[in-house]
Amino acid sequence: MVGTFTAPGKGSLRADAVLQAPEDGVPVLFVEVDNHTEPAATVAAKIDRYRRFFQRKVKDHQGRDVELWSTVWEDSGRGGYPPLALVFTKDVGPEARFNRMKKVAELSRDCWRGRWHCPGAEFGLEEEKRDGWREYEGTVPVIATHLDQLRTKGPHGPVWWRFGRTTWQPLNDALTNTDTPAEYFARSDARRAAREAQYQREREETRREQEERLAAHWPCPSCGRSVDPDHTDADGYRPEPGGLCPLCERTRRELEAERSATQERTGIVARLRTRAAER
Known part of the structure; x- marks a missing residue:
């Protein structure tokens, strides 16, 4: 050129x-x-x-x-x-x-x-x-x-x-x-805005679900702790509406077991005394 x-x-x-x-x-x-x-x-x-x-x-x-x-x-x-x-x-x-x-x-x-x-x-x-x-x-x-x-x-x-x-x-x-x-x-800006909007929707959905779960909680009748109805303890305990929290339920069971054991021991001693008296 x-x-x-x-x-x-x-x-x-x-x-x-x-x-x-x-x-x-x-x-x-x-x-x-x-x-x-x-x-x-x-x-x-x-x-x-x-x-x-x-x-x-x-x-x-x-x-x-x-x-x-x-x-x-x-x-x-x-x-x-x-x-x-x-x-x-x-x-x-x-x-x-x-x-x-x-x-x-x-x-x-x-x-x-x-x-x-x-x-x-x-x-x-x-x-x-x-x-x-x-x-x-x-x-x-x-x-x-x-x-x-x-x-x-x-x-x-x-x-x-x-x-x-x-x-x-x-x-x-x-x-x-x-x-x-x-x-x-x-x-690119539209995709970024869409991802941010999706992230905000997911955050809002998570927050709403958390609020709904918290709304379903109740105070433990024994200690006042918040009781989660969806929680299942390691031993399989899942509280009924208005029931005890897992910790108080374990304590209750332990006390119940101790009372049963004490009653069992008391009964055995009583039977031994009765037999001794009969001799």
Whole structure:
């Protein structure tokens, strides 16, 4: 890519048209017309030439390196280089036409496809491992259409296919980047908010369940301790409503066992005395 805009060097880029519509958010749109006279690979190679042209740098008035195209046209602010529109003109039928578009897109993928970034790929949750954004810096947005579509629906109708997408879109939608960092961070913030909301719901549910369990407690009739109706002691004791706490129940059982043993001993002594008297 050599020469200047007014005196381009041999082999330099020569667009079929350069359109400007800043009122529509399109500071500049380069146009290539495809008459189906060249192989798809040749058309794809033109897209690479556009990318190399956009990469060319010159010195600005302060001696800084700037991209040559930015000294003539404004940046759209969408990210990436100025867009390129491919207008196919030959009437070969919708299927053959779209197959050619897809072939050109496949052969020029490195020029227009943004680099994928996935921060959670290694350590994130399952959804975060798949989510990320595309970095469009250094890429050429390519949109394609057919002349018949332009005639029928106009340039602002859903007649543009942005390379890498699945639907026909109006011009502004087709030129607007998707899978951007802003969209990713919005989704990330939404996931974080959803996790926090879930955590708060679980905390509230736990608190409510604890309050319900505490509400079912009663004071031990013996010592006044709070008695948990759901508690089962190691010996299998589970208090009945209004019953003793496990500690008092063990004490009661121990006292009961001691009284029974004392009564048993007393009975034995009494029987021995009776027998001795009978002799």
